[in-house]
Amino acid sequence: MKRRTFLKFGGALVAQSVIASSLLDSVFLSTAHGQTVSIRDLKNSLPADQAMILVPQDAQFASYQQAFNKRTLKTPIVRVLCSTPQAVAISIQWAQANKVPLAVRSGGHSFEGLSQGTGLIIDTRPMSQFQISSDKQTFIAGAGALLGNVYTELAKDGRAVPAGSCPTVGITGHTLGGGYGLLARPLGLACDSLLKVEMVNAKGEIIQCSADENKDLFWALRGGGAGSFGIVTKLQFKTHEVSHVYTYGMSWKVSPEVAAQLMKTWQQWAPESPREITSLMKVSRGKDGLINVRALGQTVGTENILRSELARLSAIAQPESLNIKDLDFMSSVRHFGGSFDQEYIFMKGKSDYIKQVMSDEGIAVLLKKIPSGIDVIFDSYGGAIRDVADDATAFAHRTGTVSSLQYYTQWFKEADGKAKLETMKTFHDALRPYMSGAAYFNYCDLDIKDYARAYWGNNLQRLIDIKVQHDPNNFFAHAQSIPLKKGS
Numbered sequence: 001m002k003r004r005t006f007l008k009f010g011g012a013l014v015a016q017s018v019i020a021s022s023l024l025d026s027v028f029l030s031t032a033h034g035q036t037v038s039i040r041d042l043k044n045s046l047p048a049d050q051a052m053i054l055v056p057q058d059a060q061f062a063s064y065q066q067a068f069n070k071r072t073l074k075t076p077i078v079r080v081l082c083s084t085p086q087a088v089a090i091s092i093q094w095a096q097a098n099k100v101p102l103a104v105r106s107g108g109h110s111f112e113g114l115s116q117g118t119g120l121i122i123d124t125r126p127m128s129q130f131q132i133s134s135d136k137q138t139f140i141a142g143a144g145a146l147l148g149n150v151y152t153e154l155a156k157d158g159r160a161v162p163a164g165s166c167p168t169v170g171i172t173g174h175t176l177g178g179g180y181g182l183l184a185r186p187l188g189l190a191c192d193s194l195l196k197v198e199m200v201n202a203k204g205e206i207i208q209c210s211a212d213e214n215k216d217l218f219w220a221l222r223g224g225g226a227g228s229f230g231i232v233t234k235l236q237f238k239t240h241e242v243s244h245v246y247t248y249g250m251s252w253k254v255s256p257e258v259a260a261q262l263m264k265t266w267q268q269w270a271p272e273s274p275r276e277i278t279s280l281m282k283v284s285r286g287k288d289g290l291i292n293v294r295a296l297g298q299t300v301g302t303e304n305i306l307r308s309e310l311a312r313l314s315a316i317a318q319p320e321s322l323n324i325k326d327l328d329f330m331s332s333v334r335h336f337g338g339s340f341d342q343e344y345i346f347m348k349g350k351s352d353y354i355k356q357v358m359s360d361e362g363i364a365v366l367l368k369k370i371p372s373g374i375d376v377i378f379d380s381y382g383g384a385i386r387d388v389a390d391d392a393t394a395f396a397h398r399t400g401t402v403s404s405l406q407y408y409t410q411w412f413k414e415a416d417g418k419a420k421l422e423t424m425k426t427f428h429d430a431l432r433p434y435m436s437g438a439a440y441f442n443y444c445d446l447d448i449k450d451y452a453r454a455y456w457g458n459n460l461q462r463l464i465d466i467k468v469q470h471d472p473n474n475f476f477a478h479a480q481s482i483p484l485k486k487g488s
Contacts, residue, residue: 037098037100039053039055039078041094042080042091045090046087046091050086051080051084051091052080052126053079055078055079056075061079064123066342066344067108067116068109068343068345068347069109069112069113069346069347071113071346071347071348071417072116074113074117074118076116076118076119076120076121077100078120079121079123081125081126082122082123082126083126084127084233085233088231089200091122092122092200092204092231092475093204095119095120096202096475100119101117101118102117102120102121102122102475102476103115103117103121104476105121105122105123106123106143106144106171106172106173106226106232107125107146107169107171107172109166109169109170111349111442112446114227114444114478114479114480115173115226115227117478124172124231125144127145127233128141128144128146128149130142130145132153132154132159136159136239137238137239138195138238138239139153139154139236139237140235140236143170143231143235144170144172145171146168146169146171147163147164147166147169147170147171148167148337148340151329154239155328155330158241158243158329159240159242160183160241160242160329161193161238162181162184162187162188162189162240163175163190164179164180164181165181165333165336165337166337167333167337167338167339168341173226173442174442175191175194176191176222176224176225177225177440178441178442179442180385181278182278182280182297182332182336183240183278184379184381184383184384184385185273185275185278185383186275186276186278186300187240188384188385188387189385189395191223192385194221194237195210195237195238196208196209196236197210197217197218197232197235198234199217199221199231200233201230202470202473216466217230217466219394219462219466220394220466220467221394222394223393223459224394224459224463224482225394225441225455225481227476227477227478228476228481228482229466229470229471230471230476242300243329245298245299245327245329246298246299246301246303246324246326246327247298247332247336248296248297248298248299248310249295249321249323250294250296250314250319250321251295251319251321252317252319253290253320255290256364256368258317259283259291259293261316262281262293262295262313262316262317263281263283263363263378264358264360264363265312266279266281266313267354267378269309270378270380270382270402271383272382273380273382274299274305274309275382275383275384276305277297277298277305277306278299278383279296279380280295280296280297280377280380281293281294281377282295282376282377282378283367283370283378284374285370285371285374291370296336298336303326306324345410345412346410346411346412346420348420348421348424349406349408349443350424350439350443350445351406351407351440351443351445352404352405352428352431352432352435352438352439353397353405353435353438354402354436355401358434359434365430365431365434366434369430370427373409374424374427375408375409376405376407377406378403379405379406380402381397381401381404382401382402390457390458391462394459394462394463396456396459397438404440405435406440407424407427409423428447437453437454438454438457439451440455441455441480450487452480452482452483452486453486460486463482464482464483464484466482467482467483467484472484
């Protein structure tokens with residue numbers, strides 16, 4: 001194996017273990033349940049070169065507290081930044097012994113802050129190593145690796161993994177939730193390229209999950225979401241040859257009537273188009289009663305076929321702009337993902353799935369009620385996503401899926417949050433009757449009442465059975481983790 005190391009996070013642990021022993025020895029923490037626990041045993045059990053312990057009294061605590069969605073931030077009583085699976089195991093055992101609730105963070109992009117908590121945070125960001133095999137066919141990423149860094153390393157060898165477009169998203173949570181991205185139709189979801197997982201289970205054991213070992217857990221981890229079965233510390237993926245792509249973007253400012261035609265045509269075309277093409281459609285409210293519509297995406301195929309396919313949309317209405325670019329893969333990552341710098345905002349997201357082209361009534365309701373400041377983004381399915389059976393992995397939204405929808409809004413002043421959330425909920429509630437009832441776990445949403453059925457559909461019972469077998473005490477739990485029984 002050829003080793004490349006990026007994000008020199010782990011090597012800084014020794015230098016950054018600056019909490020004085022005298023401070024840690026005397027720190028007693030009050031948990032949410034009212035008991036008082038000492039972290040002396042935790043500190044004594046964790047080698048200084050494998051973990052850094054941070055408590056709120058520490059000067060560095062705030063710098064590790066930031067996360068993508070400022071709306072969902074919580075303050076833990078202790079954060080342990082782990083650079084080895086052994087450190088993760090020790091932290092799990094301490095949390096269980098002291099009955100301290102646990103949350104797990106890798107990337108920190110959870111829409112609802114499911115990687116936040118008020119007890120112990122096991123933070124795997126220091127485990128950001130990257131190794132590519134000598135034949136370039138596979139790679140291993142530590143649990144804290146970010147998509148942008150993985151793309152950068154793979155691109156040096158003309159390879160890629162199909163995953164999301166945001167470079168600051170963590171590869172672990174993204175993959176465990178399914179992992180849709182702009183290579184999804186030609187190459188599948190991120191979880192479809194996953195070969196092996198190293199994980200620490202509820203007993204504090206370091207185990208391997210693959211098609212040959214712990215097969216049930218491997219099935220569950222491919223789409224079953226993060227935080228339900230254990231803490232992932234390492235992932236192995238197969239790579240794909242992707243040297244360049246053609247990106248495209250076309251935009252319109254049109255009446256609701258024309259926007260409806262564009263939306264319907266896109267839904268008919270996008271999931272059945274040549275699988276080399278992955279297409280998104282973004283809809284928002286414009287000015288003077290007009291609707292902003294944008295179709296964008298990329299192809300690993302030819303420019304001629306792409307232009308021929310996009311003509312179906314141009315035939316409805318001539319776009320104000322049509323840009324097609326021949327880019328190397330990393331340029332396309334930057335084109336769609338923007339900055340590799342972390343962003344911290346207030347935001348709210350929701351999702352839906354459509355299993356058939358939306359009715360005229362449903363499209364009309366969307367265009368009539370879409371508020372200013374909310375974007376609706378349609379992600380095309382079909383292609384390689386559909387090649388995998390709905391029950392072959394825990395990800396259940398493959399057969400017959402036209403598109404997922406993401407509803408997105410953000411703001412910069414905390415005081416604006418209440419109004420933004422109410423506006424989003426009212427709009428989403430109006431559209432729900434026209435949708436399938438399913439939702440995408442990676443766009444998690446605490447407003448969904450029967451979230452487990454929405455996220456995992458007919459795969460839910462098998463996920464529950466695996467949960468009961470491997471974590472019968474529900475130690476790994478958050479607001480939308482796999483329950484121990486339906487309806488719980």
